[in-house]
Amino acid sequence: MAYKFDFGAIVPHWQLLFDGVILTTELTVIGAVVGVGLGIMGAWARASRAPVISQIVGVYVELIRNTPFLVQLFFIFFGLPALGVKLTEFQAAVLAMIVNLGAYSTEIIRAGIQAIPQGQIEAAQSLAMNRVQIFRYVVILPALKKIWPALSSQIVIVMLGSSVCSQIAAEELTFGANYIQALNFRAFEVYFVVTGLYLVMSILLRMGLKVLGNFLFERRRHV
Amino acid sequence: MSLVELHAIHKSFGELEVLKGIDLSIDEGQVIALIGKSGSGKSTLLRTINGLEVIDDGVIIVDGKKISDRDADLLGLRLQVGMVFQQFNLFPHYTALENVMLSPQVVKKQSKAEAKQIAEEMLAKVGLADKMMHYPDQLSGGQQQRVAIARALAMKPKVLLCDEVTSALDPELVNEVLAVVRQLAEEGMTLVMVTHEMRFAREVCDKLVFMHQGRIHETGDPEEVFSNPKTPELSSFVGGLA
Amino acid sequence: MSEFSLWDIVYNLLLAARWTVLLSLTAFVLGGLVGLLLLMVRTAGNPWVIRLVRGYVELFQGTPLLMQLFIVFFGLPLIGLDVSPWVAATLGLTLFTSAFLTEIWRGCVESIGKGQWEASASLGMNFTQQMRYIVLPQALRIAIPPTVGFSVQVVKGTAVASIIGFVELTKAGTMITNATYEPFTVYGCVAVMYFLICYPLSLFARHLEGKFRHVAR
Numbered sequence: 175m176a177y178k179f180d181f182g183a184i185v186p187h188w189q190l191l192f193d194g195v196i197l198t199t200e201l202t203v204i205g206a207v208v209g210v211g212l213g214i215m216g217a218w219a220r221a222s223r224a225p226v227i228s229q230i231v232g233v234y235v236e237l238i239r240n241t242p243f244l245v246q247l248f249f250i251f252f253g254l255p256a257l258g259v260k261l262t263e264f265q266a267a268v269l270a271m272i273v274n275l276g277a278y279s280t281e282i283i284r285a286g287i288q289a290i291p292q293g294q295i296e297a298a299q300s301l302a303m304n305r306v307q308i309f310r311y312v313v314i315l316p317a318l319k320k321i322w323p324a325l326s327s328q329i330v331i332v333m334l335g336s337s338v339c340s341q342i343a344a345e346e347l348t349f350g351a352n353y354i355q356a357l358n359f360r361a362f363e364v365y366f367v368v369t370g371l372y373l374v375m376s377i378l379l380r381m382g383l384k385v386l387g388n389f390l391f392e393r394r395r396h397v
Numbered sequence: 398m399s400l401v402e403l404h405a406i407h408k409s410f411g412e413l414e415v416l417k418g419i420d421l422s423i424d425e426g427q428v429i430a431l432i433g434k435s436g437s438g439k440s441t442l443l444r445t446i447n448g449l450e451v452i453d454d455g456v457i458i459v460d461g462k463k464i465s466d467r468d469a470d471l472l473g474l475r476l477q478v479g480m481v482f483q484q485f486n487l488f489p490h491y492t493a494l495e496n497v498m499l500s501p502q503v504v505k506k507q508s509k510a511e512a513k514q515i516a517e518e519m520l521a522k523v524g525l526a527d528k529m530m531h532y533p534d535q536l537s538g539g540q541q542q543r544v545a546i547a548r549a550l551a552m553k554p555k556v557l558l559c560d561e562v563t564s565a566l567d568p569e570l571v572n573e574v575l576a577v578v579r580q581l582a583e584e585g586m587t588l589v590m591v592t593h594e595m596r597f598a599r600e601v602c603d604k605l606v607f608m609h610q611g612r613i614h615e616t617g618d619p620e621e622v623f624s625n626p627k628t629p630e631l632s633s634f635v636g637g638l639a
Numbered sequence: 640m641s642e643f644s645l646w647d648i649v650y651n652l653l654l655a656a657r658w659t660v661l662l663s664l665t666a667f668v669l670g671g672l673v674g675l676l677l678l679m680v681r682t683a684g685n686p687w688v689i690r691l692v693r694g695y696v697e698l699f700q701g702t703p704l705l706m707q708l709f710i711v712f713f714g715l716p717l718i719g720l721d722v723s724p725w726v727a728a729t730l731g732l733t734l735f736t737s738a739f740l741t742e743i744w745r746g747c748v749e750s751i752g753k754g755q756w757e758a759s760a761s762l763g764m765n766f767t768q769q770m771r772y773i774v775l776p777q778a779l780r781i782a783i784p785p786t787v788g789f790s791v792q793v794v795k796g797t798a799v800a801s802i803i804g805f806v807e808l809t810k811a812g813t814m815i816t817n818a819t820y821e822p823f824t825v826y827g828c829v830a831v832m833y834f835l836i837c838y839p840l841s842l843f844a845r846h847l848e849g850k851f852r853h854v855a856r
Contacts, residue, residue, distance in 0.1 A: 177717040177718075236834075236838060236841070237830075237834060239791075239837075239841065240791065240795075240833065240834045240837035240838045240841055241795070241830045241833045241834055241837065242794075242795040242796075242797075242798035242799075242809065242833055243795070243798075244798045244799060244801070244802075244809055245798060245809055245812070245826060245829050245830050245833060246830070248809070248812070248813070248822070248826045248829075249822075249823075249826040249827065249830060252816060252822035252823075252826060253822045253823040253825075253826045253827065254823070255822075256821075256822065256823035257823070330701075334701075334702065334703040334704075335703065336703075337703035337705045337706060338703075338705055338799060338802065340705075341802060348703070348705060348706070361709070361713040362710065362713045362714050362717055365706055365709040365710050365713060366710060366714075368706060369702045369703075369706040369707075369709075369710060372701070372702045372703055372706060373698065373701045373702050376701040376702070377701065
């Protein structure tokens, strides 16, 4: 029995895949922007002088980094309603991605901050800057520049990981694929094509982050 | 009353006591050189003056006001006391001009135009009017150090601390930086410097402070101290240099 | 309303966790072997082989693990191999692991300076001897911490196998939730169990990192 591949069977359903790509992109963009923001705050807290806050953030980071994203997602979507927190599929997916990326980027950005020479901070102190000013004007940009490749990789990982959000029926790309194969029984062809789509998306995302990095850290003369 | 008064300053790093009771007063317009072997505590002493090192015991009075280690006090102190470092410590992601403008803008809340005007003035003063748009890594060590001086001056400090400002420089770049420091001294800026440039210290300073094992071992007029050291330690220190 | 006590939940999850551990170990060991093979052919190989291995790595690092499992699970039957979720999960995770490990190890081998290769070549060693006696012993030391660190990713990756129907910790959690309607407790317990498996590995990796950094100095 020779199987006959029929990739044409996907064509009528292209709209589903298109919608999926859009939603995966939305999830990724929101997750990345807020997640990295959370990571910056987390890294700040880890470096802060208040040991309690630093330890709480430390526990958060370890909890997230040592449990699967899928379980985090299930906990947020199925478990949180028990606490009265009801979220839509999309909200739960976005929240899970933010929380997940927040933990990883906290660690990554913290490493970047630690790599800033002490002299930079002393110079800023000597110019009478306070902690917030030092962080904002002197520390964070060079720190982010240092770890931008690692942060970019992590964002790509989170984008790829979002494929399991189909499991709570968030209608992203994998959800679209599942839906199509249920309609046309061409599972292999559908997943093959969708894998290709993810590959293209991860390449584009990587390029986009590179361009963004150049834009953020490029030498612009502000004055 | 002196501009800065230090009384019975003590400072330890772990077991090691680096400052063992320092008394020092700095008058307005005075140019003071701290000299001594490495490990004598001179850099640490300098860094206590603007609160980069928090003292264990003793009193620091700046402009009649006692400084505690509270953040607000430290920020107030640092508004009065500028510092220039051995390693320049320019911010690599800002141009020379931005390096100088940053603190007046964000700390003193000056307008951009105001900050820019002062920054241009200060950079011109250190002879770098034509390098304002350069980034630190596009400048030589001597130029970077002059930007660092301009950056400190833009805050209009009452005292400027110089921590071995020429030690990281190639020999041929030392003079351009010393010339700027000399000019500041001549203009009446209050300066405290840790330096190994003995000839420069002798020519420019009003007061020499020789540190030895965490204490002020000998102090006085530079001519006097150099030509007629009273203690064997200073004598051997000066002699070792000659 | 549920006849499951907390102990019942934990007990059943523990039973399922055995499969998580087994799948992780299998994928890690087999993936390590494949990864080592890839590393060998790549280090010795001609430009085409290098390009091929690089493509392999990029394919697995640039696509979701879930898609990789789906393709194995739905693809193998098409060539006449009927596979169980266990086989599909093992195969998929093995390939996934091999791609990541071979990339990690490539970095380690490349960090061994050219001078070591040249010195050993000038002693008349052939490629296998150079690898065996000179490069691998040094690379191994640098490679151990990130390899242990990656084992955490493998354990977490096994959760995705639940989606193709392999009953491990996460799948058991879903099944128990459907029976008890206590998702908060059940998924909480599931998360704790993953944590108990992964956190020691993370700590160990960090410990090794510190230790080897010390040695390197």
